[in-house]
Amino acid sequence: xxxELKQRVYExxxxxxxxGLVTFTWGNVSExxxxxxxxxxxxxxxxxxxxxxxxxxxxxxxxxxVEGKYNPSSDTSTHVKLYKAFAHIGGIVHTHSPWATSWxxxxxxxxxxxxxxxxxxxxxxxxxxNLTKEELKDYEVNTGVLIADLFKDKDYEAIPGVLxxxxxxxxxxxxxxEAVHNAVVVEEVAKMxxxxxxxxxxxxxxxxxxxxxxxxxxxGANSYYGQK
Amino acid sequence: xxxELKQRVYExxxxxxxxGLVTFTWGNVSExxxxxxxxxxxxxxxxxxxxxxxxxxxxxxxxxxVEGKYNPSSDTSTHVKLYKAFAHIGGIVHTHSPWATSWxxxxxxxxxxxxxxxxxxxxxxxxxxNLTKEELKDYEVNTGVLIADLFKDKDYEAIPGVLxxxxxxxxxxxxxxEAVHNAVVVEEVAKMxxxxxxxxxxxxxxxxxxxxxxxxxxxGANSYYGQK
Amino acid sequence: xxxELKQRVYExxxxxxxxGLVTFTWGNVSExxxxxxxxxxxxxxxxxxxxxxxxxxxxxxxxxxVEGKYNPSSDTSTHVKLYKAFAHIGGIVHTHSPWATSWxxxxxxxxxxxxxxxxxxxxxxxxxxNLTKEELKDYEVNTGVLIADLFKDKDYEAIPGVLxxxxxxxxxxxxxxEAVHNAVVVEEVAKMxxxxxxxxxxxxxxxxxxxxxxxxxxxGANSYYGQK
Amino acid sequence: xxxELKQRVYExxxxxxxxGLVTFTWGNVSExxxxxxxxxxxxxxxxxxxxxxxxxxxxxxxxxxVEGKYNPSSDTSTHVKLYKAFAHIGGIVHTHSPWATSWxxxxxxxxxxxxxxxxxxxxxxxxxxNLTKEELKDYEVNTGVLIADLFKDKDYEAIPGVLxxxxxxxxxxxxxxEAVHNAVVVEEVAKMxxxxxxxxxxxxxxxxxxxxxxxxxxxGANSYYGQK
Numbered sequence: 001x002x003x004e005l006k007q008r009v010y011e012x013x014x015x016x017x018x019x020g021l022v023t024f025t026w027g028n029v030s031e032x033x034x035x036x037x038x039x040x041x042x043x044x045x046x047x048x049x050x051x052x053x054x055x056x057x058x059x060x061x062x063x064x065x066v067e068g069k070y071n072p073s074s075d076t077s078t079h080v081k082l083y084k085a086f087a088h089i090g091g092i093v094h095t096h097s098p099w100a101t102s103w104x105x106x107x108x109x110x111x112x113x114x115x116x117x118x119x120x121x122x123x124x125x126x127x128x129x130n131l132t133k134e135e136l137k138d139y140e141v142n143t144g145v146l147i148a149d150l151f152k153d154k155d156y157e158a159i160p161g162v163l164x165x166x167x168x169x170x171x172x173x174x175x176x177x178e179a180v181h182n183a184v185v186v187e188e189v190a191k192m193x194x195x196x197x198x199x200x201x202x203x204x205x206x207x208x209x210x211x212x213x214x215x216x217x218x219x220g221a222n223s224y225y226g227q228k
Numbered sequence: 229x230x231x232e233l234k235q236r237v238y239e240x241x242x243x244x245x246x247x248g249l250v251t252f253t254w255g256n257v258s259e260x261x262x263x264x265x266x267x268x269x270x271x272x273x274x275x276x277x278x279x280x281x282x283x284x285x286x287x288x289x290x291x292x293x294v295e296g297k298y299n300p301s302s303d304t305s306t307h308v309k310l311y312k313a314f315a316h317i318g319g320i321v322h323t324h325s326p327w328a329t330s331w332x333x334x335x336x337x338x339x340x341x342x343x344x345x346x347x348x349x350x351x352x353x354x355x356x357x358n359l360t361k362e363e364l365k366d367y368e369v370n371t372g373v374l375i376a377d378l379f380k381d382k383d384y385e386a387i388p389g390v391l392x393x394x395x396x397x398x399x400x401x402x403x404x405x406e407a408v409h410n411a412v413v414v415e416e417v418a419k420m421x422x423x424x425x426x427x428x429x430x431x432x433x434x435x436x437x438x439x440x441x442x443x444x445x446x447x448g449a450n451s452y453y454g455q456k
Numbered sequence: 457x458x459x460e461l462k463q464r465v466y467e468x469x470x471x472x473x474x475x476g477l478v479t480f481t482w483g484n485v486s487e488x489x490x491x492x493x494x495x496x497x498x499x500x501x502x503x504x505x506x507x508x509x510x511x512x513x514x515x516x517x518x519x520x521x522v523e524g525k526y527n528p529s530s531d532t533s534t535h536v537k538l539y540k541a542f543a544h545i546g547g548i549v550h551t552h553s554p555w556a557t558s559w560x561x562x563x564x565x566x567x568x569x570x571x572x573x574x575x576x577x578x579x580x581x582x583x584x585x586n587l588t589k590e591e592l593k594d595y596e597v598n599t600g601v602l603i604a605d606l607f608k609d610k611d612y613e614a615i616p617g618v619l620x621x622x623x624x625x626x627x628x629x630x631x632x633x634e635a636v637h638n639a640v641v642v643e644e645v646a647k648m649x650x651x652x653x654x655x656x657x658x659x660x661x662x663x664x665x666x667x668x669x670x671x672x673x674x675x676g677a678n679s680y681y682g683q684k
Numbered sequence: 685x686x687x688e689l690k691q692r693v694y695e696x697x698x699x700x701x702x703x704g705l706v707t708f709t710w711g712n713v714s715e716x717x718x719x720x721x722x723x724x725x726x727x728x729x730x731x732x733x734x735x736x737x738x739x740x741x742x743x744x745x746x747x748x749x750v751e752g753k754y755n756p757s758s759d760t761s762t763h764v765k766l767y768k769a770f771a772h773i774g775g776i777v778h779t780h781s782p783w784a785t786s787w788x789x790x791x792x793x794x795x796x797x798x799x800x801x802x803x804x805x806x807x808x809x810x811x812x813x814n815l816t817k818e819e820l821k822d823y824e825v826n827t828g829v830l831i832a833d834l835f836k837d838k839d840y841e842a843i844p845g846v847l848x849x850x851x852x853x854x855x856x857x858x859x860x861x862e863a864v865h866n867a868v869v870v871e872e873v874a875k876m877x878x879x880x881x882x883x884x885x886x887x888x889x890x891x892x893x894x895x896x897x898x899x900x901x902x903x904g905a906n907s908y909y910g911q912k
Binding site: 479480482499500501502526527530552554555557558559560561562563564586587589592595622623624650653654 | 797798799800865868872875876877879880881882883884887890891893894897901908909910911912
Binding site: 108 | 569570571572637640644647648649651652653654655656659662663665666669673680681682683684
């Protein structure tokens with residue numbers, strides 16, 4: 001069932017090594033079919049060069065496997081929570097991409113230092129706190145809960161990603177491919193923000209009016225980037 | 229019309245991903261036919277691996293599209309302003325190449341620390357200030373105006389590039405290929421200048437006499453680099 | 457003799473350049489056949505692009521060559537000591553991979569800043585002290601002795617690698633391939649730990665409970681990562 | 685004439701882009717035939733992907749072109765001086781490889797922080813001072829003179845390379861290929877030394893006895909690395 005979905009999720013997963021975002025199996029992509037409430041996700045610990053479309057695992061929003069010979073990604077419960085919390089997203093990516101993970105390990109959100117960042121993320125990419133010992137007992141579920149809580153006063157469509165402290169980034173989008181696209185952006189702006197602070201330790205975030213200009217050049221009713 | 233120009237501009241655009249200067253569609257090259265006052269430029273938001281020579285958009289110096297099925301790059305108005313201000317240039321490149329963009333985000337010009345830089349840029353590669361809120365209302369036009377203003381007391385042929393604060397680099401040259409060449413140089417010297425300051429935080433720019441020697445080894449009547 | 461072992465060790469060695477862990481011949485992999493007490497190891501100073509399975513050298517646990525037209529790796533005596541000291545390992549890797557070597561040159565162990573590290577190494581990857589002048593007289597043997605000593609109060613299966621001061625990393629595993637896998641992990645976490653400290657000079661190691669959670673997600677009776 | 689020499693020098697030149705040491709034409713290799721006192725060198729400013737063996741230019745030790753349709757590298761006079769000053773070398777390489785050039789721009793020699801360095805360079809890779817205004821009048825000749833002077837109290841065979849301040853590295857060896865090999869080593873140790881100081885700003889050079897051990901493991905009568 002949902003063969004097209006599995007094919008798309010397979011292709012989106014294969015973009016992760018292509019863009020240099022994963023070493024070994026350190027990443028996963030899912031995409032949801034909102035009608036059926038079922039999403040396809042990478043199987044846990046299967047090497048990318050062995051992966052096939054039919055290996056994608058189908059899971060429902062209770063976190064139950066619906067179809068698939070493999071176990072789904074160990075991060076599946078986090079995906080479930082995010083699909084429930086963020087009604088308009090269709091795809092989720094988790095990686096340990098090196099620059100984004102370095103910021104996550106440093107426990108800092110990525111400041112918006114320029115238009116590359118502002119074209120996709122409307123302000124800082126936040127860093128979620130560590131889970132408490134108690135919360136760690138249900139680790140993957142509570143990772144999702146924590147991210148959802150963090151975005152209660154943020155717009156998850158304008159800031160389509162987050163860093164989890166001492167862990168790494170999650171990104172999302174309207175489908176798996178857009179979520180991968182945003183994962184590439186996070187890695188690229190994470191790298192440039194680190195170098196930017198090295199070049200000027202006193203650097204300040206870009207002015208709000210420039211961020212507005214670039215964000216709304218690409219998003220919303222008056223956008224004019226690209227082809228319509 | 230101008231099929232050769234479109235072919236050359238296509239090829240120059242394809243050099244950007246080849247030299248690692250662009251992620252996704254974050255860059256564009258144009259080249260002008262000075263006789264007709266028409267330039268060819270990359271269409272906005274079209275992926276490099278889908279790009280074809282016939283997709284190049286022809287634009288005149290009033291910024292009007294002359295030919296092409298796509299919208300031209302969203303940065304087209306900046307190109308127009310630069311072609312008008314800098315009479316001897318034939319090509320322009322804009323990228324978000326990571327090291328040059330890191331300097332732009334840091335709000336610093338790139339000091340001339342050595343002969344690699346001096347072979348192409350006669351002194352610091354300057355960083356243009358942010359546009360004001362008022363100027364941002366006509367963003368791409370005023371980006372061009374700002375760059376032109378900044379070069380009123382500089383030689384745009386001896387310093388064929390600039391950083392725009394919180395944004396990224398623009399470079400130019402006698403044609404699109406030379407502008408790409410200079411974009412590669414900016415990225416390379418941006419990287420080395422950052423590492424140089426990391427290795428020696430008290431480093432000073434290279435002595436003027438060495439810069440003179442290298443610049444004039446490659447440029448002007450007494451140059452002797454390469455084949456004549 | 458032991459043709460399959462030589463084939464496996466050849467393949468494991470060829471992974472080193474593939475993963476970007478070696479320049480020229482700066483690395484070697486061995487794997488032991490515990491029944492016979494014989495291990496296969498890369499020949500000394502032979503270029504990777506010339507290497508063939510039959511070039512692998514067979515050595516016994518007294519350090520004597522058993523078979524092979526070439527001299528074994530100059531680090532062979534270190535491998536012998538480690539196979540003797542660590543009864544449950546089956547493979548060993550030594551490289552000069554650049555980030556791990558930078559930490560070794562800096563004389564610092566790699567702190568555990570996140571889950572990428574914790575998934576494979578249960579805490580800091582330690583850095584062994586320099587050998588004394590006296591110990592240097594029997595350099596490769598004493599490198600092995602020093603590492604074995606350092607792990608007297610550590611669990612070599614939970615921390616499958618070490619840095620040797622002013623030199624570089626050694627890693628191990630149940631076979632040559634797992635040792636290579638761990639060498640890739642060391643390089644990756646070495647890179648991210650350095651960038652993490654650059655981004656936040658006051659960063660602290662990840663909380664113990666998060667490390668426990670991740671380590672035991674992948675290891676031991678209650679692990680649930682991957683496919684069973 | 686000297687067809688084999690030209691072929692070898694061509695091949696050695698082609699290794700520079702393969703090892704990532706050059707952008708555009710920023711590098712050159714030469715090799716000398718000591719019997720005839722003639723060396724082959726890359727032509728000036730010819731792109732690597734256009735280069736052919738027959739393009740190599742033959743030059744004598746007075747700096748006169750003996751054969752070739754192109755002008756020799758603009759650095760030819762420096763090569764002449766080095767061949768005259770260092771009687772036992774057979775090949776020379778100059779590049780603007782990014783990490784070595786960053787140290788040169790920083791005006792610092794590369795300290796010996798570990799065995800990767802010590803395996804090839806017996807101690808610090810020195811950085812030659814800037815030429816004076818007077819000396820710059822005969823730039824390429826005096827670059828060679830300056831390097832030769834700097835090595836009057838050093839062993840050019842034990843330290844087969846140098847950085848020129850605000851410029852970049854020169855390396856040498858028994859032939860062009862060994863000089864390229866040493867150019868790769870300089871770039872690699874330059875990178876690791878910079879990262880090493882980032883990881884530990886108070887790092888000290890490796891102990892002399894370890895350097896001795898590694899250097900003499902590979903060089904001299906008692907060496908035992910590789911195959912004899």
